[in-house]
Amino acid sequence: MRLGKYTIKTIALWAIAMLSTGAGLSSCKDFLKEEMVSTITQDYFESEKGLDELVVANYNILRWKYGFMEGPFLFETGNDITEPLDNAWATFSPAVWSPSGAAGEYANNLIGYYQTQLLGAYPIINDCNKAIEIITERAPGRYASDAAYANQKLSELYFLRAYAYYLLVTQLGDVPFPLKSNNSLPANFYLPKTNSATIYAKLISDLRFAEQYLPAAGQTQRGRITRNAALHFLAKLYLQRHQAAAFKSYRNAEGNIDPTSPNAYQGLLYKGEGVADLDSAIYYSSQVINSGISLASDYWDLFAIGKGNWSNETNSEIILQASYGNNLENGRYGMRTNAAFTADYRNSAWNIPSWTWSYGLLKGQGFLPSDWGYDVFTDKINDSRFEKSFQLEYQSASFDNASQSDGPGLDYTDAKNASLTWQANEADFFNVNIKPSYKRPSWNGRNALAGQRKIGTADLGLVFLENSKETAIDISEALAQPYVLYPRWIKDNGKYYYRKTGADRYSGNAGLLLNRKVRPSSRKFIDPNRSTVDNHFGTRDVAIFRLAETYLIRAEAYGRKGDYANATADINKLRSRAAYKAGENRAEVLARLYPGAESLGVEERSYPYSTASATFDKIRVDASYWDGNSTKSKAEQYPPEANTELKRFVHFIYNEYSREFNTEQVLYEGIHHAGIQLERMLHHAQLASSRTGLWSRSDNPSGVNGQDGNGKGTFSATHTFKPFPQSFISMLTDKDGVLLDETARRSYQNPGY
């Protein structure tokens, strides 16, 4: 092959080659340019629309407690009325309660470990700071032209940021307190903690700004922050600041605590003092109370929800709520906690073989009341909140997969009915002692027949009796009920048994450290509109602030000023609503079997168990409730530390919180900030407490797992705050970027961890 021969061809070939190469070269710069198509950058927030949407995103902090399991684990563990079903959590096992244990992990999630999934306070604080900076420094569009609009949005952001910090301070005490946004990697991770006095002062001043510019209730979209929300929040913060004022001496001159001091936790509670914090609390709570909103007339109206019906969400008592839409597009898990507080009520022994829409779902690690959670209702017969808070009775029910709807329970003659069969002695007892006055229509006056199924369509299937050892039900009576009865205490020939399982005629044990998924559970958050019957993507709103709490805040403030008259007036607002109204029906088991039911009239104890007259007088509160001597006062079971009238009054307030806000993730905040968490836990929460002999001893103690009268846990002052997560602390540096040494880490960590 000789070159010359190919000259023309070669030139042509070269030309083609260069052209094709050139095609690749000419667009070199453009070729590697990354165009955002499905992704947008943060520059978007500098526009009016982007800023609006950034504000909207920050509202997700309001869902933090309910969007996943962090809320219950942080706010329902460590209060005396609810227990995690996980024993290690409930007993405050060191395997869980350590900076690298699950408690540390949940604290990490509060801080913002799952930033990408919106779970966490600091990512939202950072976005709030960003939005506040954009509004105040370089406002776009309407934010520049419409001052009222800008101030309203600013107020919403101040509120949301304050709420995020409030969650942090409640769980961790002093925390880092950035008020500027962070948009690039800093040179060091020097993140010192700020004294909570400084934090509270700033939150209060932000909220006082906000309350001036926020719209009144009903004047904005439901779900938006209103003036009432800011006022209520202010009252709460002022009261909390006062509650811890007495702990000033446990902080040193620099405002720090000595982590080795046994009172370190009280020092951490101290949040500074204002000139007249109690008066401020009364002033702001009164503004809410006088703003024109009112309590729900029936306690249950706050929670009643049906398939396709969310009417409870518009109740005027609600001041602030975590909003969830009626479809299923509600963040990562929807309203997740609807499946956190339910009992495992499935068993064909009582003719409810599967989950149903209307009775709800238990999914994953759950939370059920402690015994004290029931017994704090000192008058279960006359305070309707007991029946309205807990699912005391389950009617037989079924679920139809094909139509995806709840169905009635099987008829007792149905061959597939697998409920318990009557045994001869039970049938005899029933026919003689119970049947004559048993007027339930579904029962239709039938005789019990040995060998026949007990529970038919619309009959009661599973029923709970929360009695005491003194009021234990006799085993023969318990067995003869026309349903499966789970009493807390039964007696048999002079022996007293604690929480035997009813499904096996009281041969197995439950409760305390043993399987305890079957007991009365909260019915407040059951969501028949969740995604599927065995899934938890819920749709219901949750009230964060409601007027009942405003009343209790004001009542406590009055009481702390010695004004018990005004305090009882506010408390009785709730009591009046809590009482049964004349004509209102009670639960069957309340009227028939609960201790105290014998005081009811014969008509009241017969179907439909209608209340003859309003019960408010029976539960009306007066100062004798905390005098330390009266029956009423003793029934409140104040801890021994409550040795003054004021202390008993404060405990009474939180007993009332316990009755009013069960499973609403509110009580924890109250007893924690009031500084009475430790004594209440040790006195009331048997699984958490290390005290012995405080509880009634049973004849079925199951080694040390059952009711032997002793506490099962290791709760201590340490556990009133969460540990800073190990992984977080080990990243921290000093100003020079040098990692904290062991001493510095220890002094950063909360006391006892």
Next chain:
Amino acid sequence: MNINNWKRLSVVLFASFQANMVLAQQSVSPIINADLIGTLLDARTNKPIAGATVQLDAVTHRVQTDTWGRFSFRTGQKLPFKIIVSHLGYRSDTLVVQRSPVEIKLQPNDRQLEEIVVVGYGTTKKGDITGALSQIKGQDLNDRPIANIVQGIQGKASGVDITSNNRPGGVGTIRIRGNRSINASNEPLYVVDGIPISASEASIINPKDIASIEILKDASATAIYGSRGANGVILVSLLEGKKGQVSVQYNGSLSLDQIHSMTDWMDSKALLDWQRQSHINGGTYTGKYGTAPDPDFDIQNFGGGETYGIESIRKAYSWGADGKVLLRDATPEEVARGYAQQVPVYNGGNLLNQDWTDLVTRLAKTNNHSISLSSGNEKSSLYLSAGLLDQQGAMIDQDYKRYTTTLKGDVSPRKWLKLGISMIGSYSVQNYGMADNSSNTGGKDSYGQALALMPYAPAYDENGLLLNTNRTGLSAHNVLLNIENSKNENTQYSVLSNAFAQLNFTPWLKYQLKFGVQYTGTEKGSFYGPDYTNPFSAVGTAPLIGYNSHNKRLSWVFENMLTFEKKWTDQSLKVDALQSSQENRSNGINIRAQDITFPSSLWYDLSANDLGIPMSYGTSFSKSTLLSYMLRANYALKNKYLLTATGRWDGASVLAQGHKFDFFPSLALGYKLEEEPWLKQVDWIDQLKLRYGVGVTGNSSVSPYTTSGTIAGAAYVFDETQYPGYKSSSMPNADLGWEKTVQHNVGLDFGFLNNRISGSLEWYKANTKDLLLNRSIPPVLGYNSILGNIGKTSNSGLEISISSKNIDRPDFSWNTTLTWSRNREKIVELVDGKVDDVANGWFIGQPIAVFRDYVYDRLWQQTPEDQRLIELYRKIGNITALPGQVKIKDQELVEVQPGTDGAKSITLASGETVTYLDNGFGTINDSDKEILGSNRPKWTGGIVNAFRYKNWDLSFFVYARIGSSYYGALQTYGRRTETDVWSPDNTAAAFPQQTTATFTNYNAARNYTSGSLVSLRYISLGYTFKQPVLDRLNIGSLQVYAQVLNPVIWGGEAVKIGLNPDDVNGWDSAAAAQSGGQTANSILLRSAVLGLRIGL
């Protein structure tokens, strides 16, 4: 095909015309201007040699042998002729031919150095390689039926670690020389005939179409791929038509696969006894007859609260006519054991033993058929093939079908021009099996879910129909019901097309233009029927939910390459210059709908749903581009000193502005000692080549759009209306650049004793810096991590591959091929230098994924010493320990005198006061955790032994993966037959006692164990039919073989307790493995294979 066969073909072709002449042709006599015809055979195997050159001495006239080894000349001379016969891989021979036709036998040349191997952007002679690479030839790859190329490579190449994936259609993971990247990808680059494809699509290639696979391992070999070569490169060369041949090949095999459980599971009787004993041990047994079985207790605790389960338990008892359980007197021995005087009549043997795993498995058939045609002449060549893989899963809900066609051809219409195209079309349908379980616990597939069911839970009702208990009781998640009510189909269609034009300007300068394009579409469809029980309650897999997604990926690469190649007397130079642009673009769409109206419509009519709206939908898009320039020079001096230098500039769109481009150089030197005169005299040394290479490669395998601060949707609801909200999602990083690896490689290639023993030795060290690392940052900053160039890792290792011909006789041969490699992977630096990242589980000096946990010490005993220690733990750390349970390692108890500095005192119930050093004893916290090991093996190796006796072939392959840790010794505890559990009589037990008692449970620490395994991968026996037989059958060549795959596995404790540590797919990160991902891996998939190879 051999010459005899060609004769037969001639007969077929010509017989109809001139039957007599055919016979006459067989005895041509020497004449002038004679035709010389003949055949060329391998002297050792007597098989025809195709493509060899036959040349008349002193004349330029040359011909090539065809498929049947046949050649023919028309000469201008008369016999005898002097001819020269040469062929790659054979010793050239010069001989005098006396007559025609002639049969010539050529001795194989064991000097394989002349063989051609594929390197990046070109080929080179094996003897001239300067980098580290492994070659696997097509026939070695296909020595057993394999579904994809990854499976074929396992154990065949040193430095390549591959784990298995048994799901039909699944591809194992492949790691070349360890992991370098922590967050960026560690997947190697696949290049098929010069066109890069994504690793996930490696399964589209029919392994039967592969001529060879070259695995480039060191930087001097991979630097030519610049930014994409950091994780090694797998070059796949497809078969092509050979000059002067037409051949048809058929390969077929039938495999029978069956799951072999490596674990002995407890039957119903044993399991109930175990569970009851657990209650007795824990003090929670409340039976009414002492410790004797009590029907009420059993039903309440094990019956599941549902009729079928309860009835099943009742079967173990005898019942009287009055419905009461029958009682009997207990024996004195039983009473001594805690039985009451009167106990129920109980016989666990009457319990149902539902073999759930048996119900979900089958003897699965896999058909693998492939037919190919290849043809070639001086001007063109063509290769066509079609393949079918029809694979049933050993689980009844899994299968995979793949159809492939391959076309490869080239034409040289002029001497200066060559054009070619190759195309692979592939279509596959995978029935994935039951819903993917993305949670950390629970069965990963139908087999795992079957294992979760109790043997006393029935699968069928009394009428023999599938039992549906409406998600209640023991049979709540009847796996058969779920299989029947779920369908998960993955469809993939892919076209890979690659065209080139090569222009030869001069003999020393050529230009090549290449354009390759790959289009892949994947479709996923899933539907769950009304009775699906949704065992993991995933929101997308509830009953009556249909899902459909379509994803498309289009990628193209466009290359211009100019090659200069010139040889002088004792030096040669080759320079390649390349410009290349690549683009990957993918987009997708998906819809999910619930309450599908007509279950029969599956996911094909999602709008027919009762709600009238989809449940969710979305579209996606991503695009990334890469622009590269490359220059490479190969220089050889005196055929002794070799040098390769490359430089590549790469720009990647995914990186930050100003950091997109970078330069990746490499240099390699080779020194062929065997060419030195002083070594040439040593006649047993055939090759001794020393190599050194160093180079830089890059990695930019991060998702697009990660460098600019992104935002993410965070909507909120006002007035029940969803309002759009957006939040900051990732912290901007304007400095994100390339992750770079500098790798040194020293290699020695050797061949001794006439190449009876040959192989290579490699040592390497690869240092990776500027890791693309998602570092944790304190969330107080508003973000929890940021992707940056932080930290360093290193990998160093040793690789040995040796082949030896132990025996080499005409009738009997024995060859051994051995590969062995070890790799030490470690993190050298992280954030702020020497700081461990505990949150992510990264530790300096350790492999990237390690197990860090409490350390198993021993089991607690009932001795007074232990009772005292237990009380101390209770008092100091609130830790409840029980005899028979796991004690983990803690600081030693150091008792000191009261008043000693740092001492604490505590008083026991006995009144004794213990004063101890507060050294951490008594509390269990993070500081008690230690690094326990890694799931990376210490070394891996494979050895193939192949024997040939006359027409018989026997080979077997042993694969070893040694020194890895495995988490899971307690995964099957409680269900497997485990006799070595603690009891007061067996205090030296290996495993803790089962108990329902509540205590501070550290038993999980007992899960860590040795994952070493040695596996006999296959034994294969083949028979090649003798030519006379084939002639009678009118077939060219015929080989039949039978194989057994995976007959045996040996190993450490993991294997001994019935686990197979090999398949860790999806759970290869230590964190995930720790969460219990490997529960289902108690099986070994065994197969029997029958196969047939026919050549026409």
